[in-house]
Structures are given as structure tokens and as C-alpha cells.
Amino acid sequence: MHDINKIFKLRIKSKMLIAFIALSLIPVIIVGIVGIVSNVNSLRQIAIKNLRYDLAERQQNLDLFFNSIEENVNSLVSSVTFDRFINAIKSNNQVNINQTTADLLPEILNFTRNRDFFYQIKFIDNNGDEQFLVQNIDSTYQLLERNELNKSPTGFYSYIAKRIAPNTATFIPIELKKGIGNELIPAISCIFNVSKPDFFGILVLQIYAKNFIKFIERENPRIQDAKLMLVNNEGYYIYHSSKKNEWNQLSASKLTLNLRTDFGNRNADKILSDSDNVIYDFGDQIVAQTKVFTSDFSLDNENTLILSVKKDDIFKTVNYYKLIIYILFVFFLLVALLLALLATQQFIKPIRLLIGEARIIASGNYDVRVKIDTKDEIEELANQFNIMASSLQQREILINQHKDLLEQKVKDRTEDLENEKNKLKTIFDNVPIGFILLDMENKIISASFEIERILGKQIEEIAGKDYFEITKWENDDKKELIEKIKLTKETFTDYTSIINKDGSKQFLEHILIPIKNNNKIESILEITIDITERKRLQDLLIHSERLAASGELAAVIAHEIRNSLTSVRMILQLLSRKEGNLKSDVDSFHVALDSVYRMERVVNDLLQLARPSKLERKYENINNVLESGVEHYISHMQQLNIETEMNLENDLPKILIDKNRIKEVFINLILNAIQAFNGSGKIIISTKFIILDKTIREMSKVKIVDSGYHQVDIEEILLKKGSKVIELKIRDTGQGINSNIIGRIFDPFFTTKVKGTGLGLSLVKDAINKHGGIIQVQSKVQKGSIFTIFLPVK
Numbered sequence: 001m002h003d004i005n006k007i008f009k010l011r012i013k014s015k016m017l018i019a020f021i022a023l024s025l026i027p028v029i030i031v032g033i034v035g036i037v038s039n040v041n042s043l044r045q046i047a048i049k050n051l052r053y054d055l056a057e058r059q060q061n062l063d064l065f066f067n068s069i070e071e072n073v074n075s076l077v078s079s080v081t082f083d084r085f086i087n088a089i090k091s092n093n094q095v096n097i098n099q100t101t102a103d104l105l106p107e108i109l110n111f112t113r114n115r116d117f118f119y120q121i122k123f124i125d126n127n128g129d130e131q132f133l134v135q136n137i138d139s140t141y142q143l144l145e146r147n148e149l150n151k152s153p154t155g156f157y158s159y160i161a162k163r164i165a166p167n168t169a170t171f172i173p174i175e176l177k178k179g180i181g182n183e184l185i186p187a188i189s190c191i192f193n194v195s196k197p198d199f200f201g202i203l204v205l206q207i208y209a210k211n212f213i214k215f216i217e218r219e220n221p222r223i224q225d226a227k228l229m230l231v232n233n234e235g236y237y238i239y240h241s242s243k244k245n246e247w248n249q250l251s252a253s254k255l256t257l258n259l260r261t262d263f264g265n266r267n268a269d270k271i272l273s274d275s276d277n278v279i280y281d282f283g284d285q286i287v288a289q290t291k292v293f294t295s296d297f298s299l300d301n302e303n304t305l306i307l308s309v310k311k312d313d314i315f316k317t318v319n320y321y322k323l324i325i326y327i328l329f330v331f332f333l334l335v336a337l338l339l340a341l342l343a344t345q346q347f348i349k350p351i352r353l354l355i356g357e358a359r360i361i362a363s364g365n366y367d368v369r370v371k372i373d374t375k376d377e378i379e380e381l382a383n384q385f386n387i388m389a390s391s392l393q394q395r396e397i398l399i400n401q402h403k404d405l406l407e408q409k410v411k412d413r414t415e416d417l418e419n420e421k422n423k424l425k426t427i428f429d430n431v432p433i434g435f436i437l438l439d440m441e442n443k444i445i446s447a448s449f450e451i452e453r454i455l456g457k458q459i460e461e462i463a464g465k466d467y468f469e470i471t472k473w474e475n476d477d478k479k480e481l482i483e484k485i486k487l488t489k490e491t492f493t494d495y496t497s498i499i500n501k502d503g504s505k506q507f508l509e510h511i512l513i514p515i516k517n518n519n520k521i522e523s524i525l526e527i528t529i530d531i532t533e534r535k536r537l538q539d540l541l542i543h544s545e546r547l548a549a550s551g552e553l554a555a556v557i558a559h560e561i562r563n564s565l566t567s568v569r570m571i572l573q574l575l576s577r578k579e580g581n582l583k584s585d586v587d588s589f590h591v592a593l594d595s596v597y598r599m600e601r602v603v604n605d606l607l608q609l610a611r612p613s614k615l616e617r618k619y620e621n622i623n624n625v626l627e628s629g630v631e632h633y634i635s636h637m638q639q640l641n642i643e644t645e646m647n648l649e650n651d652l653p654k655i656l657i658d659k660n661r662i663k664e665v666f667i668n669l670i671l672n673a674i675q676a677f678n679g680s681g682k683i684i685i686s687t688k689f690i691i692l693d694k695t696i697r698e699m700s701k702v703k704i705v706d707s708g709y710h711q712v713d714i715e716e717i718l719l720k721k722g723s724k725v726i727e728l729k730i731r732d733t734g735q736g737i738n739s740n741i742i743g744r745i746f747d748p749f750f751t752t753k754v755k756g757t758g759l760g761l762s763l764v765k766d767a768i769n770k771h772g773g774i775i776q777v778q779s780k781v782q783k784g785s786i787f788t789i790f791l792p793v794k
Contacts, residue, residue, distance in 0.1 A: 044286075047309060048279055050222035051288040055277075055307050058228070059290050062305075066190070069205070070169040073192050076111050077167070077203060086196050089125050098146070101132045105143055108134055112141050119176070119187065120206040124157055126199065157191055161202045166195030173232065173293045173303055176206060185209075186238050188293070213239050225313040229306040230292075235259035235268050238303065259306075263287070272304060284311050350378045358385060434528035437515075442467045442482065445523065454498070454508070454528060481512060482524060489514050489521060495531075507535040615658040615770055622726055622791070623648045623687060625659055629666030630685065633674060642677060647686035652726060653793050661767045668760045669730045669787050675753065676734025676785065684731040689793070695721045696776075696790065700769035717774050719790055725773075728789040737779040745777065 076082060085104050088096035112118055112134075118141075122133040130149040134141050164170045169192040176187045190205040213230070228241040236258050260268040267282050271289050280287040287308040294302045350372050357370040370382040434450035444462050452459060455470065462470045468479060481492050494510040511527040573593065575581075630644065637644055673683050698717045719725060737745065744750045748762040768775045772792050779785035 044311075047223065047286055048288075051226065051279065051286060051307050051309065052277070054221045054223060054226065055288045055290050055305065058305060058307075059292065062292060066169075066171050069190055070192070072111060073169060073190070073203060073205065074167065076107060077192065077194050079107060081107055083196070085131075086194070086199055086201070089131060089201070090199055097131065101143070104132070105134070109141055117207050118205055119208050120204070122204050123194075124202040124204065126201060128155075128158060131201075157189075157202045157204055160191045161193045161200075164191070164193050166193055168193055171293055173209075174206075176208075186232070209238050223307075223309050226307050226309040229259070229308070231259050231272075231304050231306065233272065233302055233304075235272060271306065285309065286311065350374050354378060354382060354385070357382075434526075436467070436526040436528070438467055438482075438524045438526065440486070440521065440523070444470065451528065454506075454530070456501070478510070478512070485512055485514050485524060486521060489516065489519070505532075506530060507532045615661060617656045617658050619654040620657050620659050620662075621654055622652060622657070622662070622728070625657070625662050626666050626685065626687065626728070629663045630670060632667055633670050637674060637683070640674065640677065641680040642674060643680075643682040645682065645684045647684065649686075649688040652687060652689055655726060655791055655793055657771055657791070658767075662771070665764045665767050665789075666730075668764050672760060672787075673730060673732035673734065673785075676732050676736075678735065681733045681784075683733075684729070686729045686731075688727055690725060690727050692719055692721055692723045692725060692790075695719065696774055698769065698774040698776075700766075717769055717772060719774060719792060724793040725790045726793060728791070729786055731784060731786045733784040736781040736783050737777070737785055738781060739779075742777060742779055746775075 081100070081104050085097075085100040088100040108121060112121070116136070116139060118136060120133060120135050121141075123131045125131050129151050133144045133149055135144060160170060160172060169190050172189045172191060174187050174189045176185050186209040188207045188209060190207065192203040192205070194201040194203050209230075228239070229237060230239040231237055240257070259271065262268075263271065263282060267280070267287075270280065271278075271287065274289070276291045276294075278289055280289075285308050287306060289304050289306045292303045292305050353372060354370060370385050372379050372382040433448075434454055435446075435448040436451055437445040437447070439445055444465055444467055447459050447462060449459075451462075455462065457470065478494055478496075481494055484490075485492055491511065491513045494512065495508070496510065497505055497507045500506055507530075509529045509531045511529070513525045513527070514521045515523045515525055576590065576593065626648070627646075630646070634644070670683065670685075696719050700715055700717045741750075741752065746761050746765040748759060750762075765775055768789055768791070774790045776788045776790075777785060778788070
């Protein structure tokens with residue numbers, strides 16, 4: 001064998017690269033082959049999954065379509081006009097039937113607006129007679145004359161309707177006769193059971209099958225080449241996405257274009273007879289089916305929705321590249337093995353010779369010389385062995401020098417690391433996020449500057465201290481949380497709050513992260529983030545949603561009830577003044593009128609809440625307004641043995657207010673205080689001029705805009721520190737308010753009183769906010785409540 005080193009003067013690096021590159025192809029080939037096989041299986045599973053998904057979505061679209069029809073039909077039959085139509089049928093008065101049918105027609109036409117898929121809409125009474133029939137003629141819905149209606153009772157619709165729940169619908173596949181030749185056209189019949197007191201009827205809506213096909217089509221299916229088919233119980237196509245889509249064409253060729261001719265009798269029977277949602281592997285196709293229009297009426301007329309895709313469409317690209325990859329892998333495998341054998345032989349032989357001579361030198365015989373002629377690094381290595389004996393002493397000195405140099409480098413690197421550590425600490429101290437590092441004994445190792453601001457303590461004061469002694473968060477359960485972190489080694493989040501020195505509340509988010517080394521927790525890092533502003537915005541959003549709901553409800557109730565109450569009141573007044581009434585009747589009328597008056601007051605409150613009147617502001621002395629409000633209940637409080645104490649500051653500046661609205665505020669608050677007593681008690685009312693020592697804020701409802709729907713605009717009332725305000729306090733020694741409901745007492749319609757409407761305090765807050773003021777409440781159960789109002793002085 002020729003010496004290859006004389007032909008190719010390769011260095012050992014080149015030889016090693018050839019060998020290792022060649023050997024590395026072996027695992028690549030194995031992985032590639034396994035990957036191809038697994039990908040083929042994965043593609044099949046993905047195709048099956050996508051078929052199921054596409055089929056399920058089509059069925060869901062169909063269900064949504066029919067549910068929508070049922071809901072709209074339910075709304076139609078629940079209307080007042082439809083009820084009058086039913087009553088006319090029950091009275092068997094043909095004139096009334098004709099009139100109520102005419103009245104009902106606009107609602108039916110409105111019902112069919114944007115629903116041009118109905119062929120017929122008809123109503124059948126409990127005798128089986130058609131009472132009206134609306135038919136789509138040339139894309140226009142027309143009411144047929146009564147002489148065209150069918151008066152021959154049919155039992156089909158009655159059979160179906162009596163087997164479904166009252167006032168619900170079912171959808172049944174049927175065939176309708178059309179044209180002169182009575183051609184059978186597939187359709188869907190929506191049969192709605194109309195059940196009223198002492199009445200049973202059937203509302204029937206006919207839909208051609210071709211008109212609901214669009215509801216089972218998808219614009220972007222997961223499998224683009226899949227075929228969609230809808231077949232009846234005999235296997236004839238009602239719809240086929242890649243064949244003739246029109247029913248008359250499919251019907252004309254049904255003997256040659258049907259499920260049996262496409263899939264064979266055996267496979268077609270399996271598709272038609274199997275249960276719902278089955279996947280089939282038929283040779284070159286994967287087929288999925290689901291049943292539609294199933295029922296318990298023994299009609300044997302259910303339809304089947306089918307999706308099929310050819311395997312070649314799924315695997316055609318994979319099969320082509322699979323063949324190429326197999327050929328290339330085999331070729332490169334043979335080449336790699338050959339190159340590896342050649343390269344390995346070239347460096348193993350000289351290395352073995354070098355090992356033998358090195359053992360002699362290692363034994364202390366420095367006279368021996370290695371002779372290798374390979375023209376590469378191994379030859380250079382042999383030359384180094386030859387001079388090793390004479391240079392041992394020099395190398396020892398060199399090693400010591402390198403040792404000293406290495407120690408100096410370690411020292412320099414340690415200083416660099418310390419500098420980097422200080423830089424990193426500086427960065428952490430300037431980030432508006434707090435960091436606390438704890439050891440496994442819950443001792444504080446270190447903390448960032450932000451923690452100093454949050455806790456109000458220097459880092460030197462807290463370092464080495466117990467975490468739970470230093471931090472006194474509200475709603476804190478981190479003891480259990482830290483123990484859980486040590487057990488599960490997972491990251492957890494906790495939320496707490498603290499009271500600042502100025503009395504404001506600060507909300508915090510804590511993220512606790514286990515610091516692990518070799519899967520063992522060495523310390524715990526707590527990241528503390530101030531989320532006060534985020535919490536405030538969340539509360540603002542929740543409050544605005546509540547106000548939107550209450551405003552809409554108030555507007556609806558006021559519009560619907562007010563006119564009716566006026567009519568009832570006028571009738572009762574006329575009846576009560578009628579001559580010849582018995583005294584008991586007159587008393588009953590007075591009780592009824594009192595109830596109506598009370599309901600009208602509630603409606604007025606609702607209107608005030610939904611659309612408050614414009615403020616008529618003038619400069620007024622708030623003490624005078626307050627005293628006029630108290631006068632309303634002086635005698636009442638004396639009867640209840642309730643003591644009143646007035647502490648009103650003299651020379652208060654006049655403020656710009658709506659006198660009547662503010663007076664209503666005081667009346668409502670005093671009445672609320674009176675109702676808080678079970679017996680005797682005391683109400684203390686005070687006013688004074690102050691300058692705020694802290695900023696206070698409150699969310700306010702501004703207005704309700706009626707533009708087809710109700711919308712509440714919200715703003716925040718802000719009284720900054722240093723603002724001049726008049727502070728009014730109304731304090732009672734009554735029952736107090738539970739802490740779990742105190743946050744809701746200003747919400748519209750929230751009340752704990754049996755006869756309360758829940759509007760009084762809501763109107764109070766609305767009036768104060770309209771004046772740019774803020775109202776606050778403090779309460780303790782069995783101790784009493786304090787309502788504090790701040791009105792700005794401008």
C-alpha cells in the first residue's frame with residue numbers, strides 16, 4: 001500500500017476533521033430516517049385531527065344557525081301582537097283573526113328581513129287548519145289569501161310538535177313538492193310548538209336545503225383539498241363540493257353520482273349506519289362523518305355530513321423527498337465510512353510509535369529520540385519530545401512564572417467582578433422595583449434602595465434581620481407561601497398593601513423566585529412592585545361598569561313605568577271620588593293611591609339618577625342650607641327620642657352650590673341616620689373650613705348619554721393637598737355598617753332595608769360629585785357611622 005503522506009501532505013487537524021465529519025453522519029442518518037417515519041405518522045394524525053376540527057366547526061355553524069332561528073321564532077311568538085292573534089283564534093272570530101293576521105304581518109316581514117332563506121312560514125291551529133301562510137315569491141315574502149290556505153288537517157306536524165317541549169323548535173329534513181311536475185326538493189322544516197294557556201298551535205318555517213349549505217361551508221378550512229358532502233339516509237347527495245352543487249342536477253344524476261358509487265356499498269353502509277363522529281381509512285382516502293338532523297321521532301330521515309381527503313394530497317410531497325433523502329443518506333454513509341477508515345489509519349500508526357517512545361522518556365531516559373516522518377503535527381510533537389529532556393529545568397522555572405502570573409490575573413479578575421457587582425447594585429437601586437434576597441432561614445441577605453422607600457428603613461437596619469419581623473404587609477400570608485416555595489421549588493406571586501405615613505394606601509405585588517443551584521434552593525428573591533396606580537385604574541373600570549348597568553336599568557324602568565303609573569293614579573282618583581262608594585272602598589282606594597304615589601317618587605328618583613337635572617348654582621351659606629334640611633326631621637326625631645347636636649363653624653365662606661340639591665343631600669343623610677337607630681340615640685352635625693393635608697380622590701359618574709344604548713362617562717374627582725374645602729360631618733350612634741358591604745352603599749339599587757330602593761345614597765354621592773366634592777364614610781358595627789363631605793371653596 002502506498003504511503004498516502006507522500007501524496008497528500010495533510011496535517012493532523014485535516015485528518016481528524018475528515019474522520020469526525022464522516023462518523024458524525026451516522027447518527028444524522030439514523031435521526032433523519034426516524035424523523036421521516038415519525039413525520040409521516042404525524043401528518044396522518046394531523047390530517048385526522050384537522051378533519052375532525054373542520055367537520056366539528058361546520059356542525060357548530062349549523063347548530064348556531066338553527067339556534068338563532070329558534071331564538072328569533074321564540075321572540076316572535078312571545079310578542080303582544082302574536083298573543084292577540086292567538087286570542088282571536090281561540091275566540092273563533094274570523095274578523096278578529098283577519099285583523100290580527102294583518103297586524104302580525106309586519107312583525108313576520110321584520111323577522112324575515114336579512115333572512116331570505118325561508119320558503120314558507122305558516123301557522124297551524126290545534127284543529128290542523130292553516131291560519132296564515134307567508135311564502136317567498138320572486139324573492140318577496142307575500143301573505144296568501146285565506147282561500148288558498150290548506151284546511152285539510154295533516155297529522156305530520158302535529159305528531160312532531162306534540163313530541164317536543166312547549167315553546168321549543170325542532171328541525172326535520174323533508175322533501176317539498178315544487179312546480180307543475182311536483183318535483184321533490186330537499187328542505188328543512190322548523191316546527192315550533194306554540195303552547196299558550198288553553199291553546200296549542202304549530203308555527204312551521206320551511207327552508208330549502210340549498211339555502212343553508214353556506215352555513216356549513218368554511219372560507220379557510222384546515223385541509224384545503226378536502227371534499228364536503230351532505231347525503232340523505234339513502235346515500236344520495238344533497239350537496240357535493242367538487243361535483244354538481246345544484247340539487248336538480250344532483251337529483252337527476254343520483255343513480256350515478258351518489259355515496260355508493262363513490263365509496264362502494266360496504267363503505268357507504270358503514271358511513272350511513274355508524275354512530276356519530278367516526279373516522280374511516282378507506283384505502284386511498286381518509287373520511288370523517290357526523291350525523292345532522294337526528295331526532296327521536298322514528299322518521300328515519302337523518303342526514304350525514306361527510307369530509308374526505310385523499311392520502312396522496314397529504315403525503316405527496318413527503319413521499320417525493322423521502323425517496324431523495326434515503327438515496328442521499330445511503331450514498332453519504334458509504335463515503336463517510338470509507339473516508340473515516342483512510343483518515344484513522346493515517347494518524348493511529350504514528351501515534352502508537354510516539355506513545356512507545358514517550359514511555360521511555362517518562363522513565364527518565366532523556367537520550368532517546370523519536371523518529372517520525374509524517375510531515376504533520378505528529379512529527380512536530382516528536383521533535384518537542386526530543387528536546388524535552390534538556391529543557392525540564394527551564395520548564396519548571398517557566399511553570400512557576402506562569403503560576404505567579406495566573407495569581408495576579410485571578411486577583412485582577414476578582415477586582416473586576418467586585419466592580420461589576422457594585423455597578424449591578426447601582427442599577428438595581430435606581431430601578432423603581434424593590435428586591436429582597438432571603439436565605440433559607442428567612443434572613444434578609446440584601447435589598448435594593450426601593451425597599452428602603454417602601455419600608456421606610458435603611459438597608460443596614462434590615463440586613464441580617466428576620467424577614468417577617470421587618471415586613472408588616474396587610475393581608476400577608478407569605479409564611480405559608482415561602483414554605484410552599486421551598487417544597488415545590490416554583491415561583492409564586494402574592495398581593496399585599498401598606499398604609500403610608502400620609503394615610504394613603506399603597507398596593508404591592510410580590511413575586512417570589514427560588515434561586516437554585518444544582519436543583520437545590522440556596523436563597524429566595526422577592527421582587528416587589530408598586531401597583532397602586534394599576535389597582536386604582538381597575539377599581540375605576542369596575543365602578544364605571546356598575547354605573548353603566550344602573551344607569552341603563554334606571555332609564556328603562558323610568559320609561560316603562562312612569563306613563564303606566566300616571567294612568568293608574570288617574571283611574572284610582574276618579575274611582576275614589578265616585579258617589580255611592582262605601583267607606584271601606586274609599587279607604588282601599590286611598591291605600592292604593594298612597595302606593596302609587598310612593599312608586600312615582602321612586603320613578604322620579606330613577607329619572608334623577610339616569611338623567612339628573614342641570615345644577616342651578618348660587619353662592620350660599622352652607623350652614624343655612626344644612627339647618628333648613630334638619631328642620632324637616634326635628635319633630636320626628638323628638639318623637640323617636642333622638643338627640644341632635646349642631647357644631648357649625650361661624651363665618652364660613654359662601655360657596656357656589658345648587659341649594660335645593662344640597663338640601664336634598666342633607667335630608668337623605670339625616671333620614672339615613674334616623675333609620676340606623678333601633679331606639680334612642682344621638683346625631684352630631686358639624687361644619688368647618690379646612691385646608692387639606694393630603695390628596696383625596698373619588699370616582700364620579702358624569703352623565704348618561706342616550707344614543708340607542710346607555711353609556712356612562714366617568715371622571716375622577718381630585719382634591720389635592722393644600723386645597724381649601726368646607727368639611728361637613730354627620731355622625732350617628734346607630735347600628736353601623738358591616739365592613740363587607742360598606743364599599744357598596746353608594747351603588748345604585750343597593751340596600752339592606754326591606755322597603756328601601758337603594759337610590760338615596762347614590763343620589764347623595766351624585767349630587768356631591770356634581771359640585772366637585774367628595775363624600776366618605778366610616779363605620780363600626782354597634783358604634784355608629786360618620787359621613788364626611790368635602791366641598792371645594794372657589
